[in-house]
Amino acid sequence: MVTDYRRSQRRKPYEAILDKVKGWFGNRMEEPEAAALQKEEQQTMLRLLSELPDKYRLILYLYHYKQLSYQEIAEATQLPLKTIETRLYRGKALLKQKWQEVRYNEQTSSASGRPRSSTISK
16 A cells, blocks of 8 residues: 555655655755756765665665565565665665765865865765
């Protein structure tokens, strides 16, 4: 039932993750450059997802992009349901941490007068 609702509300996969991450930091006010910022954020999110370890990236991909339920992911990957829940939680936490690093780097670079960049310092 929940899965059917989620599938009926299909959006581009990266939007679901981006909306979740934006919720962590609050939505920005609409600006004239909102479309450009949204595109940049989408590209950043996809890059951050690609940098996650495979075991987390796969679960996040199946959950957010393919919109599979926990049970469906467990069956597809032949992993226990609790493992799916744990990896999804940890994957989101890693993604949130990486997103915060990107935003922090953007804030410090804009405060120092340097151009805005979406790179993560390692």
